[in-house]
Amino acid sequence: MVRLTHDPIDPGALLETVRSPHCGAVALFLGTVRDLTGEQVTVFLDYEAYPPMAEKKMAEIEVEARRRWEVGEVGLVHRLGRLSVGEVSVAVAVSAPHRAAAFDACRYAIDALKELVPIWKRENAPDGSGTWVHQSAKPGDR
Amino acid sequence: MSFTVHLFAGARELARAEMVTIDLPAGATVADVRTALARAKPILTRLLGRSAIALNHDFADDDHILAPGDELAVIPPVSGG
Numbered sequence: 409m410v411r412l413t414h415d416p417i418d419p420g421a422l423l424e425t426v427r428s429p430h431c432g433a434v435a436l437f438l439g440t441v442r443d444l445t446g447e448q449v450t451v452f453l454d455y456e457a458y459p460p461m462a463e464k465k466m467a468e469i470e471v472e473a474r475r476r477w478e479v480g481e482v483g484l485v486h487r488l489g490r491l492s493v494g495e496v497s498v499a500v501a502v503s504a505p506h507r508a509a510a511f512d513a514c515r516y517a518i519d520a521l522k523e524l525v526p527i528w529k530r531e532n533a534p535d536g537s538g539t540w541v542h543q544s545a546k547p548g549d550r
Numbered sequence: 551m552s553f554t555v556h557l558f559a560g561a562r563e564l565a566r567a568e569m570v571t572i573d574l575p576a577g578a579t580v581a582d583v584r585t586a587l588a589r590a591k592p593i594l595t596r597l598l599g600r601s602a603i604a605l606n607h608d609f610a611d612d613d614h615i616l617a618p619g620d621e622l623a624v625i626p627p628v629s630g631g
Contacts, residue, residue, distance in 0.1 A: 527630025528559035540560035548609030
């Protein structure tokens with residue numbers, strides 16, 4: 409299951425959607441809004457996506473995680489819009505029969521999301537200035 | 551052929567537009583999209599060099615030939631998560 413949402417992410421609810429009697433392990437990763445990037449203070453972030461492509465790439469990440477590991481359910485949710493420091497921006501939950509697959513697939517999913525999914529954040533400073541973060545490599549290059 | 555190219559984040563702010571319409575001859579490629587965009591919005595030139603071009607919601611190679619109705623977008627380095 410992959411989803412973009414403008415509403416707050418409920419990690420507990422996401423965990424419940426991936427739990428299964430066949431799975432003895434559930435791994436959860438949360439990305440939250442950090443107050444400092446280097447010495448730059450952030451008061452809030454704005455997240456923007458190219459929604460149809462973002463959902464497509466997130467679905468491909470789920471497919472690839474299922475191909476590589478024996479997992480039960482995968483939940484991948486990213487929040488959009490304005491987020492304050494401390495709020496959850498992204499959540500990945502993976503259930504699996506055994507913990508190694510749950511950890512590995514969860515790690516893979518968040519790493520691939522940060523590399524491939526067309527979502528961007530704008531860091532907004534206390535003085536009202538803001539900057540879109542475009543620091544990584546050209547997306548899609550392998 | 552006329553194509554609409556979607557812009558996001560820093561590209562959208564630089565160009566002060568959510569989309570740009572470009573005209574290209576039949577047989578044009580994704581590389582031609584880059585050239586036409588830089589001509590239409592010179593301020594995008596630097597960021598375009600670090601951006602992917604998406605075609606119908608997938609990353610496209612520069613030699614890919616366009617078809618009528620293709621959906622195009624500039625994908626600057628991503629920063630989700």
